[in-house]
Amino acid sequence: MTGRTTAQWWEEVSNDPEKMIDWLKKQYHGERTAADRIQDMILNIPGNAKDAWRRRVLNGIVVDEIKHAIWVEDLLKSRGIAPAILEKEERYWNETLPAAEGKSFEYMCAVGHLAETMRLDRIKLLAEDSRFSDIAEVFQKILPDEEFHAKLFAVLSTPEDIEEARKYHNEGMNALGLVP
Numbered sequence: 689m690t691g692r693t694t695a696q697w698w699e700e701v702s703n704d705p706e707k708m709i710d711w712l713k714k715q716y717h718g719e720r721t722a723a724d725r726i727q728d729m730i731l732n733i734p735g736n737a738k739d740a741w742r743r744r745v746l747n748g749i750v751v752d753e754i755k756h757a758i759w760v761e762d763l764l765k766s767r768g769i770a771p772a773i774l775e776k777e778e779r780y781w782n783e784t785l786p787a788a789e790g791k792s793f794e795y796m797c798a799v800g801h802l803a804e805t806m807r808l809d810r811i812k813l814l815a816e817d818s819r820f821s822d823i824a825e826v827f828q829k830i831l832p833d834e835e836f837h838a839k840l841f842a843v844l845s846t847p848e849d850i851e852e853a854r855k856y857h858n859e860g861m862n863a864l865g866l867v868p
Contacts, residue, residue: 691861691862691865691866691867692865692866692867693866693867694809694810694813694866695813697810697865697866698810698813698814698817702817702819702820708820709764709767709769712760712763712764712767712769712823713764713769713771713772713774714774714776715760716757716760716761716764716771716772717772717773717774717776719753719754719756719757719760720753720754720757720773721773721778722753723750723753723754723757725781726746726749726750726753726800727750729746729793729796729797729800730743730746730747730750732793733746733793742793742844745840745844749837749840752833752837755833756830756833757771759826759829759830760826762826763822763823763826766822779860779863779864780803780860780861780863780864781860782860782863783856783857783859783860783862783863784799784802784803784853784856784857784859784860785799787853787855787856788853788856791849792849793844794844794845794846794849795845795849795852795853797841797842797844797845797849798841798845798846798849798850798852798853799853799856799857800837800841800844800845801838801841801842801845801850802850802853802854802857803857803860804834804837804838804841805838806857806861806866807834808831808834808835808838811827811830811831811834812831814827815827815828815830815831
């Protein structure tokens with residue numbers, strides 16, 4: 689798959705109503721499944737004082753992801769589309785999660801950090817596009833949360849884990865057809 693920039697991707701999607709709806713459906717799916725993935729991370733944290741803090745941080749991120757899913761759900765409903773979890777190939781996660789199998793909590797947070805960081809360019813672009821004011825408004829609300837999530841995941845990780853996870857992150861971006 690040939691890589692494209694975020695701007696090239698948006699140019700294509702924003703000028704094709706069918707692709708726009710497909711993307712909104714995938715966005716809803718992504719927000720909902722992100723909450724589930726992070727909830728799974730929480731279930732695997734052992735129980736000491738440091739880990740209680742980690743659980744609280746991740747629970748806050750889960751709440752935000754659910755809130756984002758509700759906002760995207762509203763975008764879909766306003767277009768007459770019922771939101772749903774999709775049966776689809778998880779191209780990015782198929783590249784990043786198998787490499788994380790058996791890795792530390794910090795490594796999993798590195799994966800979360802890179803995934804959140806990857807999305808920031810797209811979110812910023814959408815938040816600034818006045819052609820779709822309802823989408824821009826939602827992404828203006830999502831942006832500060834996602835910037836904060838990227839920072840939190842970095843704090844919960846290590847520079848070494850982030851660098852190790854970057855190889856698989858780049859493979860995941862390639863699977864999505866994005867330029868790393």
